[in-house]
Amino acid sequence: NAGVTQTPKFQVLKTGQSMTLQCAQDMNHNSMYWYRQDPGMGLRLIYYSASEGTTDKGEVPNGYNVSRLNKREFSLRLESAAPSQTSVYFCASSEAPGDPYGYTFGSGTRLTVV
């Protein structure tokens, strides 16, 4: 089925470890996004990529880096994980930066940092 695929679905890290969350979409969308979801905080935008070759910071970018590898893939990297980064991470995509359509979301990555 067409959509947004995130890997892994679950991950436990030790403080200071690094990891990359992967996201791929097969809908030929131009724009991709990374959000984190925390209880009582809703979804907060970490980074987004309006189009291939561009990335921009969102509301909570500190501690993260992103790479728009190609049109399909947008990865999120934690260089030195901290317990405050324990969260559920969602990747999303949309057709274009200025389009009026909603986003398609992946099923999420549940990350625990101990």
Add this chain to the structure above:
Amino acid sequence: AQSVAQPEDQVNVAEGNPLTVKCTYSVSGNPYLFWYVQYPNRGLQFLLKYITGDNLVKGSYGFEAEFNKSQTSFHLKKPSALVSDSALYFCAVRSNQAGTALIFGKGTTLSVSS
């Protein structure tokens, strides 16, 4: 700056009764407004959107929302609630200006009792 407020953390209704989940927003320019639903351990699913036109928007699963520009609100409604409607609901907004990303509210948990 864009912002979304969902003033109620939780809404409780009895099955068969009408339900309302409230949302107010602040955005530069004209707003694109969305409602998403999240079931436990799942990603977000699109319910409905307002882009332009009629203030009353109809969406999936019998939900509708009313755009009120003067009150900057976009409340989600359903005439007759079902137990299966119990979930976490997110309101989201973005400006119609190119390059902006969706900003989400903190979410409202809807609990429908039988």
